[in-house]
Amino acid sequence: xxxxxxxxxxxxxxxxxxxxxxxxxxLIILGLYSLIFYFVIGDKLFSYFTFAYFCLxxxxxxxxxxxxxxxxxxxxxxxxxxxxxxxxxxxxWNYSISSCTWLLPVPLGAYVFLERKYVFIYTSYVVxxxxxxxxxxxxxxxxxxxxxxxxxxRISDSFVFVANIAVLSLLIYYKDKIRRTETEQKFxxxxxxxENINLIQNITEDNSVENTEKYNFxxxxxxxxxxxxxxxxxxxxTISKLATLLNSNNVYISKAIKLNGYTNFxxxxxxxxxxxxxxxxxxxxxxxxxxxxxYTASGFSNQSTFNRVFKQxxxxxxxxxxxxxxxxxx
Numbered sequence: 274x275x276x277x278x279x280x281x282x283x284x285x286x287x288x289x290x291x292x293x294x295x296x297x298x299x300l301i302i303l304g305l306y307s308l309i310f311y312f313v314i315g316d317k318l319f320s321y322f323t324f325a326y327f328c329l330x331x332x333x334x335x336x337x338x339x340x341x342x343x344x345x346x347x348x349x350x351x352x353x354x355x356x357x358x359x360x361x362x363x364x365x366w367n368y369s370i371s372s373c374t375w376l377l378p379v380p381l382g383a384y385v386f387l388e389r390k391y392v393f394i395y396t397s398y399v400v401x402x403x404x405x406x407x408x409x410x411x412x413x414x415x416x417x418x419x420x421x422x423x424x425x426x427r428i429s430d431s432f433v434f435v436a437n438i439a440v441l442s443l444l445i446y447y448k449d450k451i452r453r454t455e456t457e458q459k460f461x462x463x464x465x466x467x468e469n470i471n472l473i474q475n476i477t478e479d480n481s482v483e484n485t486e487k488y489n490f491x492x493x494x495x496x497x498x499x500x501x502x503x504x505x506x507x508x509x510x511t512i513s514k515l516a517t518l519l520n521s522n523n524v525y526i527s528k529a530i531k532l533n534g535y536t537n538f539x540x541x542x543x544x545x546x547x548x549x550x551x552x553x554x555x556x557x558x559x560x561x562x563x564x565x566x567x568y569t570a571s572g573f574s575n576q577s578t579f580n581r582v583f584k585q586x587x588x589x590x591x592x593x594x595x596x597x598x599x600x601x602x603x
Contacts, residue, residue: 281458284451284454284455284458288451289343291443291444292343294443295443296334299440300330302439303323303327303330305436306432306436307320307321309428309429344386344387347383347386347387352398354379355399355402358376359405362403363409363410366407369426369429371429374433374434374437375433375437376399377437379395379396379399380396381444381445383396385447385451485532488525488532489532491519491521491525491526492530492532494519495515495529499541499542504518505542505545508574510542543585544586546571546572547571547582547586549571550568550571550583551594553571554567554594554598555598564576564595568591
């Protein structure tokens, strides 16, 4: 693993750590908020509603905590959390608009995890929710409870401000760490690009017989890893992984592959995979095993990619190839 890949993994790890800590903090906040409404304000229905949202987040996190797509999870939360906040705002609007602060982490969360355009999208989303709450609160009666004294309102408002300051502080702290790592990653990538440019220039200038023999020797090592050791069967196998295995670099490997008749690394890798597909087709009874088993066992992750690559290399589709094969059998 080169330094650039290491930094990329570090950024992903920081974001996942932030997600985990954010969820833990939100569960603490929701739990305390539910207790405040139950014991201090005395509104059991609102307390049950908040506790139900606490249980929903807890259960969802329990199911997905080990494997999840960060962006998809963030989008889901940034869409659903403001809807929950809107319900709170509707009930408190005539007493205090401090409940609007529940929406402040939304644009900041988009800024930390997503592309810049989503900051504007989710900011607009938050503004629309506030306008909608204001319109609905003035048009309908959503006061399911009443504050019996000002102390209750002060306790509720104070908790909301403190809770959201804690959330904002967490997001800002990790955003700073992520930004520093991203800056370092960009610097490393610029260095790697310049090094690759220098390598390409050196390779282009040196086409001697001795140098060609070195590339042929490198290609023999490539064949040993990819074909003989069956690394082509790994669906996520990349030229960077191969370079790491051979203690070489992407540019030299690409040159060696091109000198041996392949367009690029993907062309070579797919050729090895299709060769194995054909081998499995010939060796097995297709009435007993599926084509899906054959192409997944050869390194293809899905059928559409397999069909497209097979036709590019063989000139016909897998089904046409199998049909022609059966017609030629004695």
